[in-house]
Amino acid sequence: MEKEVKTTCPYCGVGCGVIATVDDNGAVAVRGDADHPANFGRLCSKGSALAETLDLDGRLLHPEIDGCQAGWDEALDLVAARFAETIAEHGPDSVAFYVSGQLLTEDYYVANKLMKGFVGSANIDTNSRLCMSSSVAGHRRAFGSDTVPGTYEDLELADLVVLTGSNLAWCHPVLYQRLAAAKAKRPGLKIVLIDPRRTMTADIADLHLAIRPDADVALFVGLFSHLVSSNAVDQNYVAAHTAGFGDTLLAAGGVSFDDVLERTGLPAMQLREFYRLFSTTEKVVTCYSQGVNQSSSGTDKVNAILNCHLATGRIGRPGMGPFSLTGQPNAMGGREVGGLANMLAAHMAIEDAGDRDRVQRFWRSPKIAEKPGLKAVDLFRAVADGRVKALWIMATNPVVSMPDADAVEAAIRACPFVVVSDILKETDTARHAHVLLPSLGWGEKSGTVTNSERRISRQRAFLAAPGEARADWWQLAEVGRRLGHTDAFAYEAPAAIFREHAALSAFENAGSRDFDIGAYADLALEDYDGLTPFQWPQRQGQKRAESRFFAAGNFYHADGRGRFVAVRPAETDRTNADYPFTLNTGRIRDQWHTMTRTGKSARLSAHIAEPFAELHPRDAMEIGVGNADLIEIESPEGKAFVRALITERQARGSIFAPMHWNDQFAAKARIDVLVPPITDRLSGQPASKNIAVAARKFKATHYAFAVSLAKPVDPDAAYWALAKAAGGWRLELAFAEPVDDWAGWCRRVLAIPQGVEPLGYADAQTGDIRLAFFDGPQLLAAFFLAREPVAVARNWAIAQLGADHANLRKRFALVAGRPGADKPDPGATVCSCFGVGVNQIVAAVRGGCHSVEAVGVALNAGTNCGSCRAEIRGIIDGCLAAAAE
Incomplete structure (x- = not known):
C-alpha cells in the first residue's frame, strides 16, 4: 500500500513543502505540497529530482575509526575520550564544532547546548557563516535582534521589488516563480535587478543595474540622500521609532551623485530611474542574498539597505520591507539556537551577562561560554596553528566550500583528532577523518527547519535508516552523556528536543525577545508528528497567526528604537597588474553546494555537466580563449581549471565561476581554492564575490569526451570532469601530453572487461581517434579524441548507452559521432x-x-x-x- 508523507525540501532557504510517496516496492516519488504556504505545490528542478538522489551509492553505513569499521560504542567512546583529554590538557577552547545549515534544528540545538553550555566554549560555528552572517550582523545593529521583518507574500503585494545580489531565478527558483506570476497578473509591478552579471533573473526585470563589484554601499548611501532631498522620508516614523538619522545623513552627505556614478559604473539615466522608482513607490520590498552578504563590507551593505527602509517607514507592512533570503534549508533554524559562534540560543547574546546567566540556569549547566568563539575562517586558522586540537565537522564539506580551501584542507589533515559526521563515505573532507560517523539523510531523519520567512516546517522520515546510520542529535547526545552529562542529554526523540527549544525561547521572555515559540513548549508527541507549518513568534496562550515586525516600531534595542547606521563606501577594486580580473563565485540552477546529493542525479547534471567560467567575448579574445576552450584561473591562493563559457551576460573584466565542483567530480575545479580568507570585520563572512585573479588559456595537446556504462576510475588527465548521465556516465577530458596507448587508457579508466576489442579509427592527419567498446548489442563505452575541443553531440552520444547496437551500421555511425536521421541530436x-x-x-x-x-x-x-x-x-x-x- 502506498505511503504518503508530508515533509520539507532540503535545499535552499525557501523551505518548500514536499509530498513523498513510497510504493510497495520501496520506490519513491516526490511532488510539491499544494497546502504548504511557502510554495503552494511548486518545486524547482532540484526539488523535483529529490527521489533520484536517495540511492545508497557511496553511503557511509557504519562508524569507522582510521578507515576500519567499528561499533557505535567504540567510536563514541573514542570521540568522548579524545575531546575530554584535549579539554583537560588544553582547556575548552582547544576543541571546536563546525556544523551546517543542512542540520535540523534539533541537531543544531543539541550541538550548541553541548559546546556552549557543557564544554564551556563558543567554538561552534556553521557553514551558514559563509552565506548569511552579514545579514545577522546588520539586523542586530539596526533592529537589536536578528529579525526578518516580512513574509513571502510581500513579494506579491509590492509595487516595486528590488533584487540586489540575488540571482533569484537560479538560487531561489520557487520565489522567482511566485514573483514572475505576480508580475504576469499585475504588469504594473516593477522589478529592479542589481547585479554585475546579467543573470537569468534579468528576464523579468524592468531595470538591470550592472553595478561594479562591492559598490552596493555607495548605491544605497546615494539612495538615502536622494530620499531625503526628494522629501520621501517618513518624518513621523523616523521621529517616533528610530535613532541615528542625523549622523547617517551627515555621512551620506559626503557621497555625491557623481561619486555614486563613479563607484558603481552605472549610467546616470539608470541611476536616476532607480532612485525615482524607489522614492515614489510606497510598497517596496528589497531582497538581498549572497551578492550582498559575501563581502568584506557585507554588514555595511545590509545596513545601507535597512537605512533606506527605516527612513521611509517601509517596513513591517504588507508589501514593504527589507528581506534577507537565506541560502540553506535551515540557516534560520541555526540562528534560532545560537549556531553561530557569536550568538546564544533563542536569539540571546553571548556578550550579555544576563543572557548568559539565563541560558545557564535554564540548561542547569556547569558552565557557560563567556565570550564569542572562533568564526569559520578564524576557526580553521586555529586548527592550522594548533590552537584547536580536536574538531568535529557535521553535515558539511569545508575542504570544498571554505575560502582558501587548500589551506583549510591542510589544517584538517594536520589536526590531531578529526571527527566527521556525514552521509557519504568519500568526500573531500571525510577523507581526513580519524572517526567517521554515519548520519541520517533526507527522507530518513525527523525534525524541523525554518525558512527565510520565519516559517517552521517538519522534515519527516519516510525511509528506514540504512545500515547503522543514526541522527546527528543522537550522536551529540551520546557524546554528552559520555562526558558525564547524562541528565542534560537524556533525549529519546527529536520531539523532546523541540519542546526544550520552545521552552527556552519563552523562558523569562515576556516579549523582550523576538524569537518565542513558547506555544509549543508542551507539545505532545502526536502533535509534533502532525505539526503543520507555522511562523514565529508563537507565544504561549496566543492563537496561531502570520506576523510582520516593526510597522509600529517596537524594536529590540533597550529604548525600543531602530538604529540608522552611518556607513561609508569602501574601496571595491582589488585587481592589479598580476591579477587583472575580478572573480565572482556562486551557484547554478541544478546543483547544490558541493554536489554530494545533486551529483547523483543524471537529470540535474544534464544542463551543465562540468565546471565553467563565464567571461566577456572581448576578454576572451584578449587572452586567446575561444568557446569551449579550457582556462586556467589563478589567484595568490591557488589555481583551478574550468571550461570557458563566453557570453555578453558577463561584464568586461569580470569572471563568474560556480562553487559546486569537488575532487570527486573534477580534476582541479574546487573554485574556493582561489578565494582569499578576507572577511567582513563585523560578521566574519568571507568575501566570495570580489576576488582578484588572472586567467589564461589552458594549453592541451588533446581533448576528449567519453561515455561509459561503468563509473570511470582515476582518469589520469590534466583536466577531467565527471557527471552522472542517463544509463551511465559522461567524462570530459584534456591532456597535457599524448598517451601512447589510447585503447589501453580506455580499458583501465572506463573499466572495459578483458577480451572486448574496440571498434574505431584514427586519423593521422587531424589526430582524431574514435573508439567504441561493445558487449554484444550493448555499448560499454565510447571515446572521442581530438586536438581541439571535441565536436560530438553529447546528449546523442549518452543516449547510445541505452540503445541496441546489433546493427553494424549503427555502430559505425556511433564511431563517426553522427546521429542518424531517425535519431536527431536534441542538443544541449x-x-x-x-x-x-x-x-x-x-x-x-x-x-x-x-x-x-x-x-x-x-x-x-x-x-x-x-x-x-x-x-x-x-x-x-x-x-x-x-x-x-
Whole structure:
C-alpha cells in the first residue's frame, strides 16, 4: 500500500513543502505540497529530482575509526575520550564544532547546548557563516535582534521589488516563480535587478543595474540622500521609532551623485530611474542574498539597505520591507539556537551577562561560554596553528566550500583528532577523518527547519535508516552523556528536543525577545508528528497567526528604537597588474553546494555537466580563449581549471565561476581554492564575490569526451570532469601530453572487461581517434579524441548507452559521432525537468512556436519548475532575430 508523507525540501532557504510517496516496492516519488504556504505545490528542478538522489551509492553505513569499521560504542567512546583529554590538557577552547545549515534544528540545538553550555566554549560555528552572517550582523545593529521583518507574500503585494545580489531565478527558483506570476497578473509591478552579471533573473526585470563589484554601499548611501532631498522620508516614523538619522545623513552627505556614478559604473539615466522608482513607490520590498552578504563590507551593505527602509517607514507592512533570503534549508533554524559562534540560543547574546546567566540556569549547566568563539575562517586558522586540537565537522564539506580551501584542507589533515559526521563515505573532507560517523539523510531523519520567512516546517522520515546510520542529535547526545552529562542529554526523540527549544525561547521572555515559540513548549508527541507549518513568534496562550515586525516600531534595542547606521563606501577594486580580473563565485540552477546529493542525479547534471567560467567575448579574445576552450584561473591562493563559457551576460573584466565542483567530480575545479580568507570585520563572512585573479588559456595537446556504462576510475588527465548521465556516465577530458596507448587508457579508466576489442579509427592527419567498446548489442563505452575541443553531440552520444547496437551500421555511425536521421541530436539540455534540448526548442520555434508558452505546449519545456523559461525566451528571440535578418 502506498505511503504518503508530508515533509520539507532540503535545499535552499525557501523551505518548500514536499509530498513523498513510497510504493510497495520501496520506490519513491516526490511532488510539491499544494497546502504548504511557502510554495503552494511548486518545486524547482532540484526539488523535483529529490527521489533520484536517495540511492545508497557511496553511503557511509557504519562508524569507522582510521578507515576500519567499528561499533557505535567504540567510536563514541573514542570521540568522548579524545575531546575530554584535549579539554583537560588544553582547556575548552582547544576543541571546536563546525556544523551546517543542512542540520535540523534539533541537531543544531543539541550541538550548541553541548559546546556552549557543557564544554564551556563558543567554538561552534556553521557553514551558514559563509552565506548569511552579514545579514545577522546588520539586523542586530539596526533592529537589536536578528529579525526578518516580512513574509513571502510581500513579494506579491509590492509595487516595486528590488533584487540586489540575488540571482533569484537560479538560487531561489520557487520565489522567482511566485514573483514572475505576480508580475504576469499585475504588469504594473516593477522589478529592479542589481547585479554585475546579467543573470537569468534579468528576464523579468524592468531595470538591470550592472553595478561594479562591492559598490552596493555607495548605491544605497546615494539612495538615502536622494530620499531625503526628494522629501520621501517618513518624518513621523523616523521621529517616533528610530535613532541615528542625523549622523547617517551627515555621512551620506559626503557621497555625491557623481561619486555614486563613479563607484558603481552605472549610467546616470539608470541611476536616476532607480532612485525615482524607489522614492515614489510606497510598497517596496528589497531582497538581498549572497551578492550582498559575501563581502568584506557585507554588514555595511545590509545596513545601507535597512537605512533606506527605516527612513521611509517601509517596513513591517504588507508589501514593504527589507528581506534577507537565506541560502540553506535551515540557516534560520541555526540562528534560532545560537549556531553561530557569536550568538546564544533563542536569539540571546553571548556578550550579555544576563543572557548568559539565563541560558545557564535554564540548561542547569556547569558552565557557560563567556565570550564569542572562533568564526569559520578564524576557526580553521586555529586548527592550522594548533590552537584547536580536536574538531568535529557535521553535515558539511569545508575542504570544498571554505575560502582558501587548500589551506583549510591542510589544517584538517594536520589536526590531531578529526571527527566527521556525514552521509557519504568519500568526500573531500571525510577523507581526513580519524572517526567517521554515519548520519541520517533526507527522507530518513525527523525534525524541523525554518525558512527565510520565519516559517517552521517538519522534515519527516519516510525511509528506514540504512545500515547503522543514526541522527546527528543522537550522536551529540551520546557524546554528552559520555562526558558525564547524562541528565542534560537524556533525549529519546527529536520531539523532546523541540519542546526544550520552545521552552527556552519563552523562558523569562515576556516579549523582550523576538524569537518565542513558547506555544509549543508542551507539545505532545502526536502533535509534533502532525505539526503543520507555522511562523514565529508563537507565544504561549496566543492563537496561531502570520506576523510582520516593526510597522509600529517596537524594536529590540533597550529604548525600543531602530538604529540608522552611518556607513561609508569602501574601496571595491582589488585587481592589479598580476591579477587583472575580478572573480565572482556562486551557484547554478541544478546543483547544490558541493554536489554530494545533486551529483547523483543524471537529470540535474544534464544542463551543465562540468565546471565553467563565464567571461566577456572581448576578454576572451584578449587572452586567446575561444568557446569551449579550457582556462586556467589563478589567484595568490591557488589555481583551478574550468571550461570557458563566453557570453555578453558577463561584464568586461569580470569572471563568474560556480562553487559546486569537488575532487570527486573534477580534476582541479574546487573554485574556493582561489578565494582569499578576507572577511567582513563585523560578521566574519568571507568575501566570495570580489576576488582578484588572472586567467589564461589552458594549453592541451588533446581533448576528449567519453561515455561509459561503468563509473570511470582515476582518469589520469590534466583536466577531467565527471557527471552522472542517463544509463551511465559522461567524462570530459584534456591532456597535457599524448598517451601512447589510447585503447589501453580506455580499458583501465572506463573499466572495459578483458577480451572486448574496440571498434574505431584514427586519423593521422587531424589526430582524431574514435573508439567504441561493445558487449554484444550493448555499448560499454565510447571515446572521442581530438586536438581541439571535441565536436560530438553529447546528449546523442549518452543516449547510445541505452540503445541496441546489433546493427553494424549503427555502430559505425556511433564511431563517426553522427546521429542518424531517425535519431536527431536534441542538443544541449535546457529544460532539466523534461530533458528538452536546445535543438528541439529551435525546431519548435521554426515550426511556429514563438512564445515560451507555445514551446511549453509543444515540448513541455518550462512548464514544471519554470527555471528555464528565461533561457527558452532567449533561444526564441535569437531564432526570430536571425530569421528577420
